[in-house]
Amino acid sequence: MRKESSAWTDPPALPSGAVPAEHRAEVAERGSFALASCSCGWFAPARRSRDKARRDAREHLDQPD
Secondary structure (H helix, E strand, C coil): CCCCCCCCCCCCCCCCCCCCCCCCEEEEEECCEEEEEECCCCECCCECCHHHHHHHHHHHHHCCC
8 A cells, every 4th residue: 555645744843952043934835725834933723814824924923032
């Protein structure tokens, strides 16, 4: 039997103890879903609404550290 690979991957991990200099959020589209993620390792759930995914990213950037 052929094993199927998952289209969803985890965001890249930072090296142990590393702190990103700044947050860089982006929204990527995968099929009919939009996913918001950040350079700090944060990510939001997949959304069918691109607006909601962008809002998730904006809210993350607006949060104080």
